[in-house]
Amino acid sequence: MGEKAKKSTRANWKRATSYDVAELAGVSQSAVSRVFQDGASASKQMRKRVMAAASKLGYRPNAIARGLITRRSNMVAVIMSQQTNLYYPEVLVQLTQRFSNHRIRVLLFTLKSEGDIDSTLEQVLQFRVDGIVTAAMLSGAQLATVQEANIPIVFYNRSLPDIPSNSVRCDQEEGERWLVAQLFASGHRTFAIVSGPEDSSVSTERTTGAIQMLREHGVDGVTIVTGDYGYDSGRDAFARIVDRHGGPPDAVIAANDVMAIGCIDEARESFGLNVPADVSIVGFDGVGPAQYAAYDLSTVRQPVERMTEAAVSMLIDRIEKPDLSEEKRVFSGERIRGSSAEFAADTG
Template sequence: MTESGKRVTSYDVARVAGVSQSAVSRCFKPGASVSKKMRDKVMTVARELGFQPNAIARSLITRRSNMVAVIINNFTNLYYPELLVQLSRGFDRRGVHVLLFTLEQESDVDKMLDQVWQYQVDGVISAARLSREQVTFFEERGVPLVFYNRALQDFPVSAICCNQEEGERLLVNRLHTAGHRSFGVIGGPTDSVVSYQRTHGALDRLRELGVKNVPVVEGDYSYDSGRAAFRELLQGMKKAPDAVICANDVMAIGCMDAARHEFAISVPEALSVVGFDGTATGAWSSYRLTTIDQPLEIMAEAAVNMLLERVENPELPPEQRTFSGVLLEGESARLD
């Protein structure tokens, strides 16, 4: 506040610092072109005067809220927190704030969108499934949308994806080459696009290799569901399979624990277990999980860039970028 009790403005800072108002604005804008000498001078005066930029006033001028929404399902948030961390860091470096919206199930997204619109966000990254009608609604509102690890068939959308099918085919190839012939699959929720792609990627490759009648049990991406799914697999099979392919790392860990501690099945000597994601938990010494590691940091940065490019230029056409995962050879599967 000034001595008269009025709020300090950028004009006051500019007058005392002997620079223009636009120079003051650039000093407070992340990534703006301004010399270190100029920035230090303006920041010193700003601190002395007690000046803080008014984000609301700036948004009225620029017609942007400087906020983006990230829609994510609870299982991704709980068991894959690295994703949210990387997205937040990417936006923070660009002076953009993140509003997080979490879903219990991907099919609940309709209820969430009503809340998203209230904040007038500049754009949205969705790590949850949206229908074609919902995507069209984004277009009508002029709000850029980028999918993370999701896409729509036969409908152009911007998306950053890991090649789920390619990763599963790689796992199946290595397991089959190592001599595994009896398989079980633990998939994720039926409304998860990622689970569908991973499960069917594995099943399609197994069929190509002549492996038929592969039992599939549905989990919900959680540890407990991985344990329960392995029990269900054994109930439906005459004997334990050579290998179990799990739709994510957390269920694979649950599967391993059930095999070892409930059925005294040795992993990997008597049973190979593989996952997908490359989470830090899977690398713990008790598991050393064999899995497909997604290039999370690169994918998150690409999603941030793709969205902000469309905020700056709404006329950009839809774009999809696909990244390959990397096989992490742990100690949960026999691959030789």
């Protein structure tokens, strides 16, 4: 058993540095540094000596110190509102793995509330991350702060109108318009909408898209109730809709899948309704439970794979070439014809 770093009490323990390795190997610190870099020039025997000494001491390059001198932390910040994270765990997983393929680590920031952004942003900037992906909305001033700090930032599923900025998003309005068009084409005439939280820009876009499309079809004065993206709020919303509407409408348009599922359960359980015979219900997102047989939602799925890939490469591009101009990428959602709503025949 070759002994590792010599044992001592935990308290006065000291991690091995490149100097320690250099001394043991009888070379200079710079040599050690070069051995642990990719493109640096070091002879074969130098490599051997250094690596031997390094492993004997349990040495590992200190990424913090490296970050200081190279001015690259190799970390990006991912900012998520609580909701986003709960409903799209894949987004986070995929971002993390894709960044990891580029040897970049993710420093995660979740917002307790929207008001939390300023202090969070301050933290982000102090950590000198190389870039930021945010799934939370920033104000113009906040964006300006980031830009002044010269840190590339990509918005995920939101974008600031009229302000040049990088963003990757799913076309919420387009998707919602398709859903409404289908509902209308298949004969639905009375509608209700379950929107998300007031401060959710995604919800706003979806709701707006639905309302506009309805208006274009001459439908006005639609019942709108507000939810919080959660299952219970979906159930509650459906009950309120029936109450206000004096019975179920032909169709309910929920701002996300989870609330749509809540609506379905409430319709079935509390009102004994048949979905979609008595009432059609559509959602948005294409999350896992949307495809459970009990619900089989008609919905629009966000192409998460392509979107995360786009966000990552867009950010890395700006990190490597800071002068690239801004870019916005908009993806169409995948249209899913489930059985939670009666849709027109397959004509697109």
